[in-house]
Amino acid sequence: MRKPFIAGNWKMNNDAKYSAELAAGLAAALKDVTTVDIAVCPTFVYLQTVANALGDSSIKVGAQDVYFESNGAFTGEISTDMLKDVGCTYALIGHSERRHVLGETDEIVNKKLLSVLKSGLLPILCVGELLEEREAKKTTEVVTTQIKAGLASVSAEEMSNITLAYEPVWAIGTGKTATADQAQEVHAMIRKLLAEMYDADTAENVRIQYGGSAKPANTAELMANADVDGLLVGGASLKVEDFAAMIKNVE
Numbered sequence: 001m002r003k004p005f006i007a008g009n010w011k012m013n014n015d016a017k018y019s020a021e022l023a024a025g026l027a028a029a030l031k032d033v034t035t036v037d038i039a040v041c042p043t044f045v046y047l048q049t050v051a052n053a054l055g056d057s058s059i060k061v062g063a064q065d066v067y068f069e070s071n072g073a074f075t076g077e078i079s080t081d082m083l084k085d086v087g088c089t090y091a092l093i094g095h096s097e098r099r100h101v102l103g104e105t106d107e108i109v110n111k112k113l114l115s116v117l118k119s120g121l122l123p124i125l126c127v128g129e130l131l132e133e134r135e136a137k138k139t140t141e142v143v144t145t146q147i148k149a150g151l152a153s154v155s156a157e158e159m160s161n162i163t164l165a166y167e168p169v170w171a172i173g174t175g176k177t178a179t180a181d182q183a184q185e186v187h188a189m190i191r192k193l194l195a196e197m198y199d200a201d202t203a204e205n206v207r208i209q210y211g212g213s214a215k216p217a218n219t220a221e222l223m224a225n226a227d228v229d230g231l232l233v234g235g236a237s238l239k240v241e242d243f244a245a246m247i248k249n250v251e
């Protein structure tokens with residue numbers, strides 16, 4: 001049985017004060033939730049602030065990115081040890097904005113994933129197709145390539161520490177959510193691919209989140225799908241009442 005996992009990706013939003021208020025508000029609103037794993041991913045500079053504001057809450061902190069080298073002359077980059085030092089449990093890897101806005105390749109995504117696994121942080125590997133790729137009926141091909149390349153050299157045993165997030169790029173921040181059927185179709189395809197790459201048990205146990213305009217109003221419909229195990233939420237994770245409502249709905 002896969003435990004639902006809902007994560008909020010705050011992207012490049014919120015100042016220090018609001019980040020702390022949002023974290024504290026969520027900790028209070030969700031203090032009794034035990035049946036859903038919850039994480040928030042603030043920008044690097046407020047990771048410590050948010051970890052402090054969450055206190056002993058069961059809500060975990062995740063980073064939005066990480067670098068694959070452990071230390072040294074990499075100006076502007078952040079290592080896995082630094083993330084652990086400020087209280088992170090998770091790290092997003094290969095978010096579509098990193099791939100398509102910042103030019104991150106599958107090779108870089110794989111290096112980051114391997115370094116995160118080695119560090120003991122838990123990666124959330126993001127994949128998803130562009131609108132033109134969906135329209136050209138290339139969704140399966142694109143997602144398969146991203147998953148195979150992203151998971152290169154990852155063992156079946158290590159898969160138990162990985163969450164996947166399917167985020168169709170055309171649904172991110174656009175208000176256009178994938179329909180429940182569109183999400184389920186790709187999630188089922190991903191699980192089948194994992195069974196081929198690893199084995200049936202491994203595939204069965206991996207959690208696959210959906211991301212892309214997920215909000216309180218579509219949470220139940222998306223989560224009703226057999227292969228949708230959670231959500232990676234952008235805009236709707238920026239307000240206590242919206243994000244808390246989504247988690248309560250799943251609970």
Ligand code: 13P
Binds near residue numbers: 009095171173234235
């Ligand atoms: P939105 O929920 O704002 O569409 O963002 C989704 C996303 O990219 C989460 O990582």
